[in-house]
Amino acid sequence: xxxxxxxxxxxxxxxxxxxxxxxxxxxxxxxxxxxxxxxxxxxxxxxxxxxxxxxxxxxxxxxxxxxxxxxxxxxxxxxxxxxxxxxxxxxxxxxxxxxxxxxxxxxxxx
Amino acid sequence: xxxxxxxxxxxxxxxxxxxxxxxxxxxxxxxxxxxxxxxxxxxxxxxxxxxxxxxxxxxxxxxxxxxxxxxxxxxxxxxxxxxxxxxxxxxxxxxxxxxxxxxxxxxxxxxxxxxxxxxxx
Numbered sequence: 504x505x506x507x508x509x510x511x512x513x514x515x516x517x518x519x520x521x522x523x524x525x526x527x528x529x530x531x532x533x534x535x536x537x538x539x540x541x542x543x544x545x546x547x548x549x550x551x552x553x554x555x556x557x558x559x560x561x562x563x564x565x566x567x568x569x570x571x572x573x574x575x576x577x578x579x580x581x582x583x584x585x586x587x588x589x590x591x592x593x594x595x596x597x598x599x600x601x602x603x604x605x606x607x608x609x610x611x612x613x
Numbered sequence: 614x615x616x617x618x619x620x621x622x623x624x625x626x627x628x629x630x631x632x633x634x635x636x637x638x639x640x641x642x643x644x645x646x647x648x649x650x651x652x653x654x655x656x657x658x659x660x661x662x663x664x665x666x667x668x669x670x671x672x673x674x675x676x677x678x679x680x681x682x683x684x685x686x687x688x689x690x691x692x693x694x695x696x697x698x699x700x701x702x703x704x705x706x707x708x709x710x711x712x713x714x715x716x717x718x719x720x721x722x723x724x725x726x727x728x729x730x731x732x733x734x
Contacts, residue, residue: 537720549708549710551721560722594660596717596718600717602718
């Protein structure tokens with residue numbers, strides 16, 4: 504199972520919006536509404552930000568939103584804040600009943 | 614509050630085995646599963662597998678089949694991950710994460726603090 508494809512890095516200024524893409528295949532992202540997004544700060548465990556494509560766990564700001572079109576899922580962060588600077592990973596359920604992660608995207612807040 | 618507390622760092626020689634524990638609290642252990650995810654130094658996240666704490670069903674990543682075993686002890690609400698025939702590229706931080714009970718979907722809402730496993734001669 505190949506990793507999902509994410510851009511290596513994205514950047515934005517405080518207050519701006521950014522979108523991180525996550526491209527898979529019809530056997531993972533395109534085939535199931537089980538796409539999640541995780542935020543990871545250096546030296547910390549990942550934190551669930553979005554699950555099942557567009558659902559936010561309790562406590563996650565509504566500045567974070569998720570969507571999916573075909574084989575590509577997206578995470579959008581609006582009103583960027585300094586504390587949003589982190590690595591972001593997408594993940595998806597697969598046709599093999601497994602989980603696959605993306606390679607990760609480093610978000611820099613300028 | 615939900616907590617997953619993992620065992621401490623390990624240093625192992627190539628060819629050895631390691632067993633990492635993950636003690637859960639703050640929720641009904643058998644109502645969820647546990648997934649294991651590892652992260653090599655400076656690298657991304659890699660899913661290793663999943664176990665249902667309800668019935669012990671497991672699902673392992675293809676590349677680890679035959680080397681990994683995941684178990685649970687419901688009497689102590691603890692999950693275990695054993696990795697055998699260790700190689701240098703198994704050096705990573707290993708995380709446990711709470712998962713769905715019946716299927717290995719990536720809704721990992723709580724994570725352990727991570728356990729560093731170093732494989733070196």
